[in-house]
Amino acid sequence: MNKPFIRAALFAVLSLILLAVASAVAMLFLVGLPKGPGGMAEFQAQAAEIAPRLDLILGSLVLLLCGWLAARPFAGRDAIQTAALVALVYIVPDVAPVQLFGDLAQMKL
DSSP: OHHHHHHHHHHHHHHHHHOOOOOHHHHHHHHOOOOOHHHHHHHHHHHHHHHHHHHHHHHHHHHHHHHHHHHTTTHHHHHHHHHHHHHHHHHHHHHHHHHSSSSSGGGOO
């Protein structure tokens, strides 16, 4: 697979999947499992409070890892282009809905 865009797109999808799994595992580790009848509401309140920072940190690490893996077979300009494409394909689906349908200023970071 020597096409930078195809490789970048595949690794961007991989990074989205890895972020979802890592985020769920980290959330369960940090907040714990819901307990009791009101446990789910309490879990959701705690998760909503830490989720933006957690996903920003984990997303950055996963994106760095997948960008590096995607660019490994290439050298020079092709490696930089592949890593940039991974970032672009990763970030656009996250930011576009908020930019198009929401209020970007109200995003809680």
